[in-house]
Amino acid sequence: MFENYPEYLSTENCCEILSVEKHAIYQLIADGELQATRIKDRNWRITKESLIYYILRASGLDIDKEDINDYI
Numbered sequence: 001m002f003e004n005y006p007e008y009l010s011t012e013n014c015c016e017i018l019s020v021e022k023h024a025i026y027q028l029i030a031d032g033e034l035q036a037t038r039i040k041d042r043n044w045r046i047t048k049e050s051l052i053y054y055i056l057r058a059s060g061l062d063i064d065k066e067d068i069n070d071y072i
Contacts, residue, residue, distance in 0.1 A: 008045040
């Protein structure tokens, strides 16, 4: 599913994957639900690993970040 995406996702990539609007991604970042790094004072980048971790947690799976590779 994520093979066609770069390792570091933009907010637009995340919107496409999660089928949500940009404000939802920004809220997830602000709430600490989705780990992101801000670059050049404007743009956010989210690793695929971080997004997958969020998706699995939001699905109700109780996993540790170290176990992410089992799901990739």
